[in-house]
Amino acid sequence: MRGVILNYDARTAQGIISGEDGQRYTFAGTDVDGDIRRTKAGAKVDFNNHEGRASSIYVMSGVASEEKSKIVAALLAFFLGAIGVHKFYYGATTAGVIMLVVSIGGAIFLLIPTLIMSIIAFIEFIVLLVRSDDEFQELYVEGKRGWF
CATH class of the missing domain: 2.40.50.140 (Nucleic acid-binding proteins)
Structure with missing residues (x-):
């Protein structure tokens, strides 16, 4: 049952x-x-x-919410990670807003903050790929882990 x-x-x-x-x-x-x-x-x-x-x-x-794909999250981190799209995908809204604001605000400071967000997103892309599917669901989807 x-x-x-x-x-x-x-x-x-x-x-x-x-x-x-x-x-x-x-x-x-x-x-x-x-x-x-x-x-x-x-x-x-x-x-x-x-x-x-x-x-x-x-x-x-783990939770009655829909399961998310770690591959989709990793691809979003790779292609749109600087603006935090992957964070919005798996529910870490606060971290996603921080990345979005810093990246957009980076235009004022010679794109240096945007470059930093891009580096963080690339590191997260790698971290997401090496985690197992269960770890991804537990840490990021259910636990709403914001960073790494």
Whole structure:
């Protein structure tokens, strides 16, 4: 069965899943297959119903939001990174606005700030390419990591 985690308390290792059938199922952290750190409210899961409790829980995505492609983010960083388009793509809006303002304002200062933003974007292009897809989703899409 599929569902969404409504709540998970790491201190007690207990949580609640809302199943696609409209019922709620309790679970323990030991019922989760894989990385327990991905067990967050909003995570989409697949699980077995065992007498009203969820078991054999597999986290399908860290958060119920749409997944983003690290390749698209890397290409945006390479081609439009100086103005922060890649940051807007994966949801780091504040960092994207900073890059956009500094790059546009760079025209006043002989394009030096724009050049600096271009160098940062190129470094981020490389960092995005070497990260695994799961790391990209966890750090940048779910965690809204702004820099590197």
